Amino acid sequence: AQSVTQLGSHVSVSEGALVLLRCNYSSSVPPYLFWYVQYPNQGLQLLLKYTSAATLVKGINGFEAEFKKSETSFHLTKPSAHMSDAAEYFCAVSGYSSASKIIFGSGTRLSIRP
Amino acid sequence: DAGVIQSPRHEVTEMGQEVTLRCKPISGHDYLFWYRQTMMRGLELLIYFNNNVPIDDSGMPEDRFSAKMPNASFSTLKIQPSEPRDSAVYFCASSSREDYGYTFGSGTRLTVV
Numbered sequence: 001a002q003s004v005t006q007l008g009s010h011v012s013v014s015e016g017a018l019v020l021l022r023c024n025y026s027s028s029v030p031p032y033l034f035w036y037v038q039y040p041n042q043g044l045q046l047l048l049k050y051t052s053a054a055t056l057v058k059g060i061n062g063f064e065a066e067f068k069k070s071e072t073s074f075h076l077t078k079p080s081a082h083m084s085d086a087a088e089y090f091c092a093v094s095g096y097s098s099a100s101k102i103i104f105g106s107g108t109r110l111s112i113r114p
Numbered sequence: 115d116a117g118v119i120q121s122p123r124h125e126v127t128e129m130g131q132e133v134t135l136r137c138k139p140i141s142g143h144d145y146l147f148w149y150r151q152t153m154m155r156g157l158e159l160l161i162y163f164n165n166n167v168p169i170d171d172s173g174m175p176e177d178r179f180s181a182k183m184p185n186a187s188f189s190t191l192k193i194q195p196s197e198p199r200d201s202a203v204y205f206c207a208s209s210s211r212e213d214y215g216y217t218f219g220s221g222t223r224l225t226v227v
């Protein structure tokens with residue numbers, strides 16, 4: 001069975017500050033891990049994905065995430081927050097089949113203070 | 115590509131009525147997923163198809179829900195009869211074996227009054 005836990009349902013940072021959204025996973029098989037972003041009244045958009053290649057994964061909009069097996073973590077970071085980053089972020093996990101069903105975390109709402 | 119297309123974007127219906135949600139996946143994608151999103155339960159996988167065949171429907175809440183995929187370019191999710199607790203945003207997503215991660219549609223916001 002697989003699951004993800006997102007720590008913090010709401011994170012608020014100042015514009016220009018570091019963004020850190022936390023995600024821990026549980027998986028009985030080597031996982032594929034994802035971060036998705038959802039803007040208001042829109043569907044989910046893939047930010048980045050880890051598929052057992054490089055442990056540091058770079059995504060769109062300046063986001064990156066590092067896979068740490070020893071910590072079972074896949075935290076999302078961005079060095080400098082922008083107002084347009086305000087959205088809901090979902091961490092997700094699937095098995096090693098590329099089309100396995102993806103299990104999503106409960107989401108973290110990111111707010112950016114001017 | 116136009117992406118995953120869902121219709122309608124919004125649906126308001128009365129309790130007891132039949133509701134049909136529609137999805138057109140990305141051409142060439144052979145996996146299709148239906149999710150439901152609510153504040154209380156987050157994102158729930160309802161059912162998914164591979165090559166038009168239902169693979170896992172364990173997330174379908176009850177017999178009032180049914181999904182079909184008559185061909186590679188079209189799928190429906192039907193609720194009959196609808197109830198207020200079915201109010202949610204329903205997302206369709208598609209994927210291919212070579213593509214890790216899904217592409218989501220914009221969703222259908224269903225309100226049952």
